[in-house]
Amino acid sequence: MKNGTFILFLFCFTSWASAQKVIDFENFNLPLDTFLNGSDLKGGFKAEEVFLPNRFTSSSFGDFWSGWSISTMRDSVTSGFLNQYSAKPASGFDGSTTYAVGFGNNGLKLSSNVEGNIVEGLYITNNTYAFNSMRDGDAFAKRFGGESGNDKDFFKIVVKGFLKGQLSPDSVEFFLADFRFDDNSKDYIINTWQYLDLTSLGSVDSLSFKFASSDVGDFGINTPLYICIDQIILSDAISSADTWNNQPSIRIYPNPSTERVFIDANEAILTWQLFDLTGRLVKSGQNQREIELIELNNGYYFLQLNQNKYTITQKILKQ
Amino acid sequence: MRYLFWCFCTFYTTFSIAQTLDSIELSTIEVSALRYIPNKNQIDSTQIHFLPTASLSELLHQHTSVYIKSYGANGISTTSIRGGSASHTLVLWNGLPIQNPMLGQVDLSVFPSHLFDEVRLDLGGNSAIWGSAAVGGVIHLNTQQQLGKSIQARSTIGSFGLMAHQFKVQFGNPTFQTTIKIWQQQAENNFPYTIIGVEEKKKQTHANLQQWGILQENTWQIAPKWRINWNNWYQTSDRQIPPTTTQRQSIATQLDESFRTNLNAKYALNNTVLQARAALFFDRLNFFDVAVDSKSRTWSNIYEIEGKSYISQRHTLTYGTNWTILKAATNGYVEPITSQNRLAFFTGYQYQHEQWKTHLAIRQELVDGSLVPITPSLQVDYQLLRTLYLQGLIARNYRIPTFNDLYWAVGGNPDLLPELGWSEEISLQWKPKLWDARLTFFNRNLNNRILWQPQPDRGFWSPENVDQVWSRGLEMRWNFQQITKHYTLKWTLGYDYVRSTVKESKDAVLVGKQLIYTPEHQGFTSIFLKWKSLAFQYNHTYTDRVLLQVRNPRYLESYQLGFASLSYDWQIQKVKGNIIAKINNCWDTDYRVIDRRPMPGRNYECSFLIQI
Structure with missing residues (x-):
C-alpha cells in the first residue's frame, strides 16, 4: 500500500x-x-x-x-x-x-x-x-x-x-x-x-x-x-500551437538500460535527480548528459530533469 | 454555661459517635454557614475512619451515588451529580466555596478524606442558598474540633508503594482550643493492568505521587456570647501524570499547591445568631507536558455576614450578604491578572408547624455589576403519617462562566451567559424504627449550557452557550441500623437512575442523546458490623456503562467494585490503638473510569494508629 x-x-x-x-x-x-x-x-x-x-x-x-x-x-x-x-x-x-x-x-x-x-x-x-x-x-x-x-x-x-x-x-x-x-x-x-x-x-x-x-x-x-x-x-498551458512548439525536446535512451542512460535535449539540463519507487533520492547531479546506472538495483526509477524553465520526470527501467 | 452556648451556636455541637476509636464521646465545634440545608446525606466519621488514606473522591465513590470521573490512579477526579458536569457540583469547606475560579471545579483526588470530620452531600440544585455552581449538588466538607487533649499518629503501608503518615494533636481549655493535623503520603502507583488482546500484563509508569499538608484550627471563646475560629490549611501535591494506554510514554507532571485561611466570628444575641467571615483561598497549579508549561495562580477573597433569627417556634429567618473577589494570574490569559467581583444577597424564611415545614430562599447576585437572574427556591415537607414523609423542592439554579470560559487566550468568550434553569424534585420517605427508605424523583432543565467547541477554520476552540440539557431520574435509598449491647449493624442500599440528555442544540446529532460520561444506572451497598473490638465493613458499587462519544458511539463497559475492611481496636491503660486491614477492588475487576486510563486491580492497605 x-x-x-x-x-x-x-x-x-x-x-x-x-x-x-x-x-x-x-x-x-x-x-x-x-x-x-x-x-x-x-x-x-x-x-x-x-x-x-x-x-x-x-x-x-x-x-x-x-x-x-x-x-x-x-x-x-x-x-x-x-x-x-x-x-x-x-x-x-x-x-x-x-x-x-x-x-x-x-x-x-x-x-x-x-x-x-x-x-x-x-x-x-x-x-x-x-x-x-x-x-x-x-x-x-x-x-x-x-x-x-x-x-x-x-x-x-x-x-x-x-x-x-x-x-x-x-x-x-x-x-x-x-x-x-x-x-x-x-x-x-x-x-x-x-x-x-x-x-x-x-x-x-x-x-x-x-x-x-x-x-x-x-x-x-x-x-x-x-x-x-x-x-x-x-x-504548462496547452492553449496554442506556440506552446506545443515551445515544449522541450528530450529523449532518454536506451530505456530499459543495464549500465547508463543518455539524455538528448535541446536545452541544457541544469540538475537532475533519480528516485526509487518509495520516493527516496538515489542519485543526483548537474550539467550531465550521461547518467551511470550500473551500481543500482534492477527496477523502475524516476528521473527528474530540471531545465531553466521546465522540470520533466520520466520513468526508466534498470535491467 | 459556655458549653450551652457552644450548643446554641452550632445547633448540634454535642453528639455521640459510635464506639470506634475516633468516636470518643466529646463535645465538638462545627464551623459552617447558618443557612438551611435541605437534604442531609451524611457520611459519618465511622466511614471516614475506615478509609485512612483515601482521597475524597474514593470516599464519595464508595459511600454515595456520586459518579466520580477519575483519570486513573494518579489523575484528577471530578464529580457528576444527577447528570451534571464537574462544574455543576459546588464544594464547600466549612460553608465556603473552594472552587478553582479558573476551572470552576475541584479536583477531589488531592483532598485526603481523613482531614474532614464530616462529609455531607446535598443532592439537587441549591443556588438560591449557595449560589453559582450548586446545580447538581453540594458537597460539604466540615471540620469539627473536638474539645479535649489528645495525640494521635497513624501510619499506613499498601500496595504499589503506598506510604502514608498522619499526625494529629489537640489541646486547649474552655476558652481556647487548637487542633493540628499533619499528613504526608506517597505512592508509586506502578500497578499492572491488562489490555484486551494482549497476553502480557502492562505496568503503569510515570505515576508517582508525593503529597503533604497541614491543617490547623483554633477556637477562642472570647465571651459567653462571642466565639472566634481561625482555620489554616496548606497542602501540596506533586504528581506524575501517567500515559494513556495509547500513549507510548508521558512526561507530564502536575503540581497543586493551596493555602486556605478563614476567620469566623460568631455572636449570639437573644434569639439571633450573627456570623461574620473572611477567607483567603490561594491555589497554584503548574502543569507541564510536551509543548505545555502552564502556570497559574488563583486567589479567592471572601467576606460574608449572615444571621439567623428565631422569630418564634414556627418562624425562622436567615439573611446575609457575600462579597467575593476572584483573581487569577496565568500565562493562558491576555491580562497578567484577571479579576471578578461578585456580590450576593440572600435570605431564607422557614415555617414549621405540626406536620408542615416549608423553606423559601431567594438569592440575588451581581457579577462585576451585572445582575445574574434572581434565584428562588421553595421546599415543602409534610408528614403524611407517623412514619411517612413527603418532601418537594423547586429551585432555580445557575452557574457563572469560569475564568477559562471567559478569558482563555485564544478562545475565551467574554459574551457567555450564565447557565440557568429550574429543578424540581419530590421525595417520599418512610422511617420506621430500625430503617428508613427514601424514593426521590427529580427533574432539571438547564439552558445556555457552556460547551467548548472547535472553531471551523480558526485553529482553536471556543466556548459557546450551545444547548439545553434535560436531566431527570430517580434515587432510592434504604438504611438499616441496629445497635445493641453486643453489636452494631448498619446496612445501606442505594440505586440511582439518571437520564441526562440534550434537549435542544445547534447540533442536531446531540439531541436526545445521553451526555457522555454519565451512567444511567448506579448502585451501591454498604454493610458495617461491629462486635466488641472488631469491626467489618464491606462496600460494593455498580456503575453502568457510559457513552464516550455520540457520533460513532463508543462505550466504556459497566463495572462492579468491592472494598472490604477489618478493624480492631485495643487499649492498654490510657493508650489506645487501632489496626485496619483493607482490600481495595476485592474482586480484581479490570475496569476503566475514563477511556484509556487503566485502574488498579486488587490491592491492599494496612494501617496502624496509636492515640494518647
Missing part, C-alpha cells in the same frame, strides 16, 4: 513527458529554521501561480492559524504542538529548504493565468507533530494501532479538484498513515516525501484537501491535522 501511489504514478507517467511548472516555494528565500504563518495578515501566500490561503488570529498569548504556512523548519525529533512547522523528513523535497505546511481542511487556488490547467501532482509528507503523535500518542490523540497494536487505524488526505465551482468527478486519496493491515509489520506512517499524482482530477482552478482519520471524537479528528507539501507540478 505504501508504494501504491508510486506504482500508479509509474503507469500513468510511463514514457510521457510534458512541459511542467514546478512550484517549490524556494522563492520565499526564508532563512533556515524559520516560518511564515500569516502574521502579516495578507490572508495567504502567493507562490508563483499558486495561492495558498491562510487565516491568522493574533493574540498577546499566542498566534493561531489555519490554512497554510511556509516553512524551512528542520526539527524531525521534537514532539508536540510547538513543533508544528517541521516536516518529518527535516527538509523540503529532495533536500530543498522550503515547503508548505497545511493545517486543517483547506485548499489552494491557481492564479488566473493557469486556471483550467492540470495539476500533475505534488510531493507530500507528514509534519513532525502529526507523525510523532501517531507514533507515540499524546494526551489527546491515540497511538496508532491502539492499546493492543491491532487497531485498524489510518490517517489520510483526500484531494478534490474544482473548476469554475464544479467539483471534479474524481478525487485522490493518500494515506499519511495506514495500520489497516492484518500483518502489523506492514503498518506505516509516512516519513519521507512521496509523490501524489493528481492528473486524474483533470483541469482545475483550485484544489481542496480534506483529512480523514480513524481517531475521531465528537468534536472531530483527534489526530493533528497537518500535512507538508512541496513541488507542486503544474502542466
Whole structure:
C-alpha cells in the first residue's frame, strides 16, 4: 500500500513527458529554521501561480492559524504542538529548504493565468507533530494501532479538484498513515516525501484537501491535522500551437538500460535527480548528459530533469 | 454555661459517635454557614475512619451515588451529580466555596478524606442558598474540633508503594482550643493492568505521587456570647501524570499547591445568631507536558455576614450578604491578572408547624455589576403519617462562566451567559424504627449550557452557550441500623437512575442523546458490623456503562467494585490503638473510569494508629 501511489504514478507517467511548472516555494528565500504563518495578515501566500490561503488570529498569548504556512523548519525529533512547522523528513523535497505546511481542511487556488490547467501532482509528507503523535500518542490523540497494536487505524488526505465551482468527478486519496493491515509489520506512517499524482482530477482552478482519520471524537479528528507539501507540478498551458512548439525536446535512451542512460535535449539540463519507487533520492547531479546506472538495483526509477524553465520526470527501467 | 452556648451556636455541637476509636464521646465545634440545608446525606466519621488514606473522591465513590470521573490512579477526579458536569457540583469547606475560579471545579483526588470530620452531600440544585455552581449538588466538607487533649499518629503501608503518615494533636481549655493535623503520603502507583488482546500484563509508569499538608484550627471563646475560629490549611501535591494506554510514554507532571485561611466570628444575641467571615483561598497549579508549561495562580477573597433569627417556634429567618473577589494570574490569559467581583444577597424564611415545614430562599447576585437572574427556591415537607414523609423542592439554579470560559487566550468568550434553569424534585420517605427508605424523583432543565467547541477554520476552540440539557431520574435509598449491647449493624442500599440528555442544540446529532460520561444506572451497598473490638465493613458499587462519544458511539463497559475492611481496636491503660486491614477492588475487576486510563486491580492497605 505504501508504494501504491508510486506504482500508479509509474503507469500513468510511463514514457510521457510534458512541459511542467514546478512550484517549490524556494522563492520565499526564508532563512533556515524559520516560518511564515500569516502574521502579516495578507490572508495567504502567493507562490508563483499558486495561492495558498491562510487565516491568522493574533493574540498577546499566542498566534493561531489555519490554512497554510511556509516553512524551512528542520526539527524531525521534537514532539508536540510547538513543533508544528517541521516536516518529518527535516527538509523540503529532495533536500530543498522550503515547503508548505497545511493545517486543517483547506485548499489552494491557481492564479488566473493557469486556471483550467492540470495539476500533475505534488510531493507530500507528514509534519513532525502529526507523525510523532501517531507514533507515540499524546494526551489527546491515540497511538496508532491502539492499546493492543491491532487497531485498524489510518490517517489520510483526500484531494478534490474544482473548476469554475464544479467539483471534479474524481478525487485522490493518500494515506499519511495506514495500520489497516492484518500483518502489523506492514503498518506505516509516512516519513519521507512521496509523490501524489493528481492528473486524474483533470483541469482545475483550485484544489481542496480534506483529512480523514480513524481517531475521531465528537468534536472531530483527534489526530493533528497537518500535512507538508512541496513541488507542486503544474502542466504548462496547452492553449496554442506556440506552446506545443515551445515544449522541450528530450529523449532518454536506451530505456530499459543495464549500465547508463543518455539524455538528448535541446536545452541544457541544469540538475537532475533519480528516485526509487518509495520516493527516496538515489542519485543526483548537474550539467550531465550521461547518467551511470550500473551500481543500482534492477527496477523502475524516476528521473527528474530540471531545465531553466521546465522540470520533466520520466520513468526508466534498470535491467 | 459556655458549653450551652457552644450548643446554641452550632445547633448540634454535642453528639455521640459510635464506639470506634475516633468516636470518643466529646463535645465538638462545627464551623459552617447558618443557612438551611435541605437534604442531609451524611457520611459519618465511622466511614471516614475506615478509609485512612483515601482521597475524597474514593470516599464519595464508595459511600454515595456520586459518579466520580477519575483519570486513573494518579489523575484528577471530578464529580457528576444527577447528570451534571464537574462544574455543576459546588464544594464547600466549612460553608465556603473552594472552587478553582479558573476551572470552576475541584479536583477531589488531592483532598485526603481523613482531614474532614464530616462529609455531607446535598443532592439537587441549591443556588438560591449557595449560589453559582450548586446545580447538581453540594458537597460539604466540615471540620469539627473536638474539645479535649489528645495525640494521635497513624501510619499506613499498601500496595504499589503506598506510604502514608498522619499526625494529629489537640489541646486547649474552655476558652481556647487548637487542633493540628499533619499528613504526608506517597505512592508509586506502578500497578499492572491488562489490555484486551494482549497476553502480557502492562505496568503503569510515570505515576508517582508525593503529597503533604497541614491543617490547623483554633477556637477562642472570647465571651459567653462571642466565639472566634481561625482555620489554616496548606497542602501540596506533586504528581506524575501517567500515559494513556495509547500513549507510548508521558512526561507530564502536575503540581497543586493551596493555602486556605478563614476567620469566623460568631455572636449570639437573644434569639439571633450573627456570623461574620473572611477567607483567603490561594491555589497554584503548574502543569507541564510536551509543548505545555502552564502556570497559574488563583486567589479567592471572601467576606460574608449572615444571621439567623428565631422569630418564634414556627418562624425562622436567615439573611446575609457575600462579597467575593476572584483573581487569577496565568500565562493562558491576555491580562497578567484577571479579576471578578461578585456580590450576593440572600435570605431564607422557614415555617414549621405540626406536620408542615416549608423553606423559601431567594438569592440575588451581581457579577462585576451585572445582575445574574434572581434565584428562588421553595421546599415543602409534610408528614403524611407517623412514619411517612413527603418532601418537594423547586429551585432555580445557575452557574457563572469560569475564568477559562471567559478569558482563555485564544478562545475565551467574554459574551457567555450564565447557565440557568429550574429543578424540581419530590421525595417520599418512610422511617420506621430500625430503617428508613427514601424514593426521590427529580427533574432539571438547564439552558445556555457552556460547551467548548472547535472553531471551523480558526485553529482553536471556543466556548459557546450551545444547548439545553434535560436531566431527570430517580434515587432510592434504604438504611438499616441496629445497635445493641453486643453489636452494631448498619446496612445501606442505594440505586440511582439518571437520564441526562440534550434537549435542544445547534447540533442536531446531540439531541436526545445521553451526555457522555454519565451512567444511567448506579448502585451501591454498604454493610458495617461491629462486635466488641472488631469491626467489618464491606462496600460494593455498580456503575453502568457510559457513552464516550455520540457520533460513532463508543462505550466504556459497566463495572462492579468491592472494598472490604477489618478493624480492631485495643487499649492498654490510657493508650489506645487501632489496626485496619483493607482490600481495595476485592474482586480484581479490570475496569476503566475514563477511556484509556487503566485502574488498579486488587490491592491492599494496612494501617496502624496509636492515640494518647
